[in-house]
Amino acid sequence: KNQVEQSPQSLIILEGKNCTLQCNYTVSPFSNLRWYKQDTGRGPVSLTIMTFSENTKSNGRYTATLDADTKQSSLHITASQLSDSASYICVVSHPNQAGTALIFGKGTTLSVSS
């Protein structure tokens, strides 16, 4: 069964610290992997999209890595800020099934405290 598992479910860190969120998937075949940030009560916003041939992609203080062999991805947040408090969602895409191709993880809720 195609699944996307994220860990931890929730995380609390101090402002200024780094953190890493994990995403393991069993989706096959695989087209691309995406990370989204969702603030409370808002829609998700795209952070990165990586194809199977990409190992890492950065967006400011956010760096995503992908190991297509082990089917694992991580999102590293550097020098966290209070505004990083949000849910981070990992999404994996099937090829050739437009519209029904995206498998969403349940998200990791990050709380950054001062």
Added chain:
Amino acid sequence: DGGITQSPKYLFRKEGQNVTLSCEQNLNHDAMYWYRQDPGQGLRLIYYSQIVNDFQKGDIAEGYSVSREKKESFPLTVTSAQKNPTAFYLCASSLEGSSYNSPLHFGNGTRLTVT
């Protein structure tokens, strides 16, 4: 600014009533989607549309209906047949089908409460 507008932000309805959620985009995107988000669950696809006047059922289409008469608009109707309609509904669009590399652009959602 280009984006997706969902309205209303909050919606309250009595059980047994149909309700329509609005979604408008000015990004000139071909594809549009409706997702449902429940606490502790990943987003689930309700309906999607690749072009005007065409749409397909997603994973949880029962009790919902859509139309795509204009490229910019993709309204969702939650019917009385939907057994558990209380949820956060998200509309999204993409330049092309989601199996390609274009990101989804989401609206800010409509929170529907049915009592």
